Amino acid sequence: MQDFSIGTAWLHSMFLNVMPEWLAVTIECLLIGVGLMLLYAVLALFYIWFERKVCAAFQCRLGPNRVGPWGLLQSIADMFKILIKELISLNHVDKFLFALAPYLVIIASMLAFAVLPWGNGLQIIDFNVGIFFLLAVSSIGVLGILLAGWSSNNKFTLIGALRSGAQMVSYELSMGLSVITMVALAGTMSVGGIVKAQENLWFIFSGHIPAIIAFVIFLIAGTAETNRGPFDLPEAESELTAGYHTEYSGIHFGFFYLAEYLNLFIVSGVAALLFFGGWMPLHIPGLDAFNHVMDYIPSVVWFVGKAVAISFIIIWFKWTFPRLRIDQLLSLEWKYLLPINLVNLVLMVLVITFRLYIH
Amino acid sequence: MPYEAWKDNEYIESLVKELQDSGTNVIVGTLDNLINWGRSNSIWPLTFATSCCGIEFVSLGAARYDMARFGWEVARASPRQADFMMVAGTIVHRMAPVMRRLYDQLAEPKYVIACGSCAISGGPFKKSYHVAMGIEDIVPVDVFVPGCPPRPEAMIYGIMQLSRKIKVEKFFGGVNRQEKQEEFLKNHPVPGVND
Amino acid sequence: MTPSIGNNITIMADIQGKISKLFPQAVFEEGQTLTVTIPDAQWHELAKTLKEDPELSFDFLVTIVGMDWQEKGMGCVYELTSTRHNTHIAVKVLATGDRNKPFVHSVFDLWAIATVFEREVYDFFGIIFINNPDMRRLFLSIDWKGYPLRKDYDADPKLNPVAPFENERQSDFTDTYVELPDGKIEKRQERVFAEDDFVVNIGPQHPATHGVLRFRTAVDGETIKKIDIYLGYIHRGxxxxxxxxxxxxxxxxxxxxxxxxxxxxxxxxxxxxxxxxxxxxxxxxxxxxxxxxxxxxxxxxxxxxxxxxxxxxxxxxxxxxxxxxxxxxxxxxxxxxxxxxxxxxxxxxxxxxxxxxxxxxxxxxxxxxxxxxxxxxxxxxxxxxxxxxxxxxxxxxxxxxxxxxxxxxxxxxxxxxxxxxxxxxxxxxxxxxxxxxxxxxxxxxxxxxxxxxxxxxxxxxxxxxxxxxxxxxxxxxxxxxxxxxxxxxxxxxxxxxxxxxxxxxxxxxxxxxxxxxxxxxxxxxxxxxxxxxxxxxxxxxxxxxxxxxxxxxxxx
Known part of the structure; x- marks a missing residue:
């Protein structure tokens, strides 16, 4: 199994040979920053293309196929266009908050990238409350959406923002509880620790019933957190034109657009981390030869592959189900998901206490 | 698609010729090409339809004509995020200010396609007391697509013509609005917005 | 299901007999359907009988056709159908007053849809319906000059030009014309929405209105309190x-x-x-x-x-x-x-x-x-x-x-x-x-x-x-x-x-x-x-x- 930490350690020692440590760390931070930005853009563009292709397939269409092979350059053309599109400055808006909101949204999703386990040893920061950090930073995004809706001085955006406020705050509970369920099984909040704990078997198998329940709830809550259909009420197109970002144009709108897809990736990545072993290859206890073959597939491929597969499911939701109404959305969370989640947590604790999980 | 297959529009050809005659700086020209490649391949429509032509526009999105192939399927409901406005249907007196406002809300660069004979000239409602005889008096139009309603193929052709038109634009010192907002509002007073 | 022609004639004769007993001024024409002509003064009473008499029960108002008979005056034709007996009747009502201010009594209290149909007639012919709670124009904007379906309408585009740079004017008040006991007509106004209502404007350009329809919607949070509907964004005459x-x-x-x-x-x-x-x-x-x-x-x-x-x-x-x-x-x-x-x-x-x-x-x-x-x-x-x-x-x-x-x-x-x-x-x-x-x-x-x-x-x-x-x-x-x-x-x-x-x-x-x-x-x-x-x-x-x-x- 390749370990990327060897490479990074080598790079670090190379830097130390020619420069003091503070400079080396600064340069490394910059490199990581640039790499992250690039990765961010590439991933978002891939996701936009991916969704358009997937949705076309569901709808018996072809999807983009004229710009580049299989339409691969379509989202790049979109990006070029959106970068140089006019930023309309509006009267009667809170100018500072209006400009701040898209950055808040995009920073929230960028921060979450820091703790995602990209591969063996390929993680920007691995500390003991990693998963907690992830939950914390991902909720900054709500603030951005609320500010966007509020500062636009438009009734549709205001309703969109209020909806998203109610929705995000509610579904964060489910998200947190299902994460706690898995953290209980892993016994650690460190992202690296959670991945290591699944070395023999992924949690979705070893935690069996409670893990599967937690996974389903996480998927629902995650879809709601990312404002995607059937929970796309804050930007319900047929009701609120474009929801909270109705008044945004140019790259500011581009940020919301990118952040939506990045959040989709993050939610799928966290799901992959908690239930499918992060970058850990598929290992089945007892089948050593099989496990060995699996190790040859690079860990990055495992992680990204799992995340994309889970995103596919979430995209599938969007293009199949009709949208919920706001009261149905909230009653689904508070009357169903939350109690089930609490019971599931108790169940998981019982499973752990009596060592009923597969080990 | 080879360019020669499309050499059927004299107006655009003469436009290209005129632009090429004046010559451009290499760097600026390359950048312009890149920007125009992006713009011409990513033209997002505004969801705007008033009557029959709008239904053909829906058909255009459906599997048989599938405008997603060209990347036009990202129909934005908010005018701030759209690139062109397909005026599909009759524009009447009461709708004219609304349409003008939508046009003003589009972010630059913005384009208009007049789709169907009603939008071009009033069409079958030429004798009516409550129909704007063509939208050219209301907004500047880039492409006219005749028909009542135009077939989806005609609409595809129309948007492709728009795409070609965008390709020969100049970003640097060209089409973009040079006026500051205050000047613009002074020259184009909009009642009710000046406060 | 369908009454035979002979049967139809007897039904028509029955209706005719019944109406002529109660309203001696009514004039009858027999054609494809029975047509009753009646002056405005008796109209509301006749309408009440037509609707509420169990043997007639004309409960479905198909349409109101505004008419300009030029020198014969203005008026409306009400097409009525009884859903119980499956019979049809047309009532011609002659408006009171001259061409400048013709009026007819409203029947909005009998058929709810009459509120809107009457607005349409008012918009096209300028016939005022007394007591109708909402006598605003329906399709044309409030500052439109003239009533287009009148025969003497001046269609000069200079009178009503296309004005894309002017926002449409709208009134926050509805007009009601009531008849005072001394026979005079008085105009009253009432607010459409309460002053502190949160009014969201849905349309005319909105993805879900199926075209260019406009709802002014008063909401309380997510709950709808009242909708005021605006039509005419695709009225082509x-x-x-x-x-x-x-x-x-x-x-x-x-x-x-x-x-x-x-x-x-x-x-x-x-x-x-x-x-x-x-x-x-x-x-x-x-x-x-x-x-x-x-x-x-x-x-x-x-x-x-x-x-x-x-x-x-x-x-x-x-x-x-x-x-x-x-x-x-x-x-x-x-x-x-x-x-x-x-x-x-x-x-x-x-x-x-x-x-x-x-x-x-x-x-x-x-x-x-x-x-x-x-x-x-x-x-x-x-x-x-x-x-x-x-x-x-x-x-x-x-x-x-x-x-x-x-x-x-x-x-x-x-x-x-x-x-x-x-x-x-x-x-x-x-x-x-x-x-x-x-x-x-x-x-x-x-x-x-x-x-x-x-x-x-x-x-x-x-x-x-x-x-x-x-x-x-x-x-x-x-x-x-x-x-x-x-x-x-x-x-x-x-x-x-x-x-x-x-x-x-x-x-x-x-x-x-x-x-x-x-x-x-x-x-x-x-x-x-x-x-x-x-x-x-x-x-x-x-x-x-x-x-x-x-x-x-x-x-x-």
Whole structure:
């Protein structure tokens, strides 16, 4: 199994040979920053293309196929266009908050990238409350959406923002509880620790019933957190034109657009981390030869592959189900998901206490 | 698609010729090409339809004509995020200010396609007391697509013509609005917005 | 089901006897339907009798036709139908007052839909309806000069120019004209919304209003308090243009009202003109017309299902339903040469003969249709979210449906058996076997399911006819210059969205003196305020979608 930490350690020692440590760390931070930005853009563009292709397939269409092979350059053309599109400055808006909101949204999703386990040893920061950090930073995004809706001085955006406020705050509970369920099984909040704990078997198998329940709830809550259909009420197109970002144009709108897809990736990545072993290859206890073959597939491929597969499911939701109404959305969370989640947590604790999980 | 297959529009050809005659700086020209490649391949429509032509526009999105192939399927409901406005249907007196406002809300660069004979000239409602005889008096139009309603193929052709038109634009010192907002509002007073 | 002609005459005589006893001033004309002429002073009393007398019970106000009889004054023709006895009557009411200020007493307290119909008449003719709570203009903006359907209307574009740079002015007040005890008319104003209401403007450019309709919606959080509806963003004045065209020329507008029932609307207007001119058309033409009607009904309902699901957020359904619609459009295109505006029906029959592949194409369609309907049900109807979104949302009772004149599939979903093909069979519908789909829940789900089932019934009709298309001429000889005799005719057909009425008044020339189109969609839009009160914003979209109005049909 390749370990990327060897490479990074080598790079670090190379830097130390020619420069003091503070400079080396600064340069490394910059490199990581640039790499992250690039990765961010590439991933978002891939996701936009991916969704358009997937949705076309569901709808018996072809999807983009004229710009580049299989339409691969379509989202790049979109990006070029959106970068140089006019930023309309509006009267009667809170100018500072209006400009701040898209950055808040995009920073929230960028921060979450820091703790995602990209591969063996390929993680920007691995500390003991990693998963907690992830939950914390991902909720900054709500603030951005609320500010966007509020500062636009438009009734549709205001309703969109209020909806998203109610929705995000509610579904964060489910998200947190299902994460706690898995953290209980892993016994650690460190992202690296959670991945290591699944070395023999992924949690979705070893935690069996409670893990599967937690996974389903996480998927629902995650879809709601990312404002995607059937929970796309804050930007319900047929009701609120474009929801909270109705008044945004140019790259500011581009940020919301990118952040939506990045959040989709993050939610799928966290799901992959908690239930499918992060970058850990598929290992089945007892089948050593099989496990060995699996190790040859690079860990990055495992992680990204799992995340994309889970995103596919979430995209599938969007293009199949009709949208919920706001009261149905909230009653689904508070009357169903939350109690089930609490019971599931108790169940998981019982499973752990009596060592009923597969080990 | 080879360019020669499309050499059927004299107006655009003469436009290209005129632009090429004046010559451009290499760097600026390359950048312009890149920007125009992006713009011409990513033209997002505004969801705007008033009557029959709008239904053909829906058909255009459906599997048989599938405008997603060209990347036009990202129909934005908010005018701030759209690139062109397909005026599909009759524009009447009461709708004219609304349409003008939508046009003003589009972010630059913005384009208009007049789709169907009603939008071009009033069409079958030429004798009516409550129909704007063509939208050219209301907004500047880039492409006219005749028909009542135009077939989806005609609409595809129309948007492709728009795409070609965008390709020969100049970003640097060209089409973009040079006026500051205050000047613009002074020259184009909009009642009710000046406060 | 239908009363025989002899029976009809006795019923008409009964009604006539009853009315003449109570209202000696009433003048009767017997024609296709009984027509009563009465001055405005007795009108409200007569209306009350017509509506409330159990033997008459004319509870369905089909339309109000505003009329300008020039030197004979102004007035209205009320077309009434009794849903209980299946009888029809037309009442001509002569307005009091001179041309500058004619007025008629409102009947909004008897038929709820009259509020909107009367507004329309006021807008076009300037006839003021006393006591109507809302006497604003309906289609034209408040500063429009003149009343366009009056014969002396000045159509100079300088008077009413297109003004794209001026925002439309709107009033926050409704006008009401009340009659004081001393006979004077006083104008009163009332606020539309309370001063501290949070009013959201939905439309005219909005993805879910199905065109350019505008709702000013007062909301309390997500809950709707009141809706004020604004029409006229696609009002093209078709009725006025028709007055200057010959009868065959008026036909092509039928494709541009409700562009999904173009074939059916053609059928309606053709029948009215043919009846007036005394033309009988061949059986082949009848069969072709009915086939086309039913095909377009399937296509229309397909699009309804698709766009409705899209409004609810299930976009993918649209693409599945459009697949069937494209197949039907192919069939149309082969015969009519167009995808949407066919202009196929003509006076005396149809424009061209059927395409040679027509029968085969229709068989292909009939083969795939049941599978497709099963697929739609599987994807959407059974979905738990869809059920929650639609069930018990926007419930419309049977009484309200009749009072608001909500006909067609939406009316049948409320338990009102109002299918014109059954109540007054026209063309060859009387000989065909099909069921009238009626449901009793009255909610959005019922409206959705009625249309789903109607597709099957339409397929049944097509299956009966497709192999039995008789030989014969597809269009009979019609005089080149067609003049209708003096008189008036009212014909109703079952459009895809409800009963579509055509009222022709002829003065014996080649063009109609007045051609009134009574679209089914105007009541559908008018009833939205009534059934959305207290529901959520998202429900407004559900309800609006389930009623399935077409805005160019409302506005004409």
């Amino acid at each position: 078709v009725e006025k243009i028709c007055e200057s065209l010959t009868y065959p020329q008026t036909l092509h507008f039928m494709d541009r009202l409700d562009y999904f029932s173009g074939q059916i609307y053609h059928h309606g207007l053709c029948m009215a003109i043919e009846e007036a001119a005394g033309i009988t058309i061949s059986r082949r033409a009848q069969v072709i017309r009915v086939l086309m009607d039913e095909l377009s009904r399937i296509a229309s309902h397909c699009l309804f299902i698709g766009t409705y699901c899209m409004d609810l957020g299930a976009t993918t359904m649209l693409f599945y339903t459009l697949r069937v619609r494209e197949q039907i459009l192919n069939i149309f295109e082969r015969t009519c040469g167009a995808r949407m505006t066919f202009n196929y029906g003509c006076i005396g029959g149809v424009m061209q003969d059927l395409d040679e592949n027509f029968v085969k194409d229709v068989h292909d369609l009939l083969d795939v249709l049941p599978k497709n309907i099963a697929e739609y049900n599987k994807i959407f109807t059974g979905n738990v979210i869809a059920k929650n979104r639609m069930e018990n949302v926007g419930v419309l009772s049977r009484e309200d449906a009749i009072s608001w004149a909500v006909s067609g599939p939406s009316g049948r979903a409320s338990g009102w058996a109002c299918d014109v093909r059954k109540t007054d069979p026209y063309s060859i519908y009387g000989e065909l076997e099909f069921d009238e789909v009626v449901r009793h829940e009255g909610d959005s789900m019922a409206r959705f399911k009625v249309r789903m089932d109607e597709m099957e019934q339409s397929a049944r009709i097509i299956a009966q006819l497709i192999d039995n298309i008789p030989e014969g001429e597809y269009c009979v000889k019609v005089p080149k210059v067609l003049k209708l005799p003096v008189g008036s005719w009212f014909k109703v057909v079952e459009g895809c969205r409800g009963a579509f009425g055509v009222y022709i008044e002829s003065d014996g020339t080649t063009s109609p003196y007045r051609l009134k189109l009574a679209p089914p969609c105007l009541p559908l839009a008018a009833v939205v305020d009534h059934i959305t009160e207290g529901s959520k914003i998202a429900d407004l979209i559900t309800i609006g979608g389930s009623l399935d109005y077409i805005v160019p049909d409302i506005d004409r």
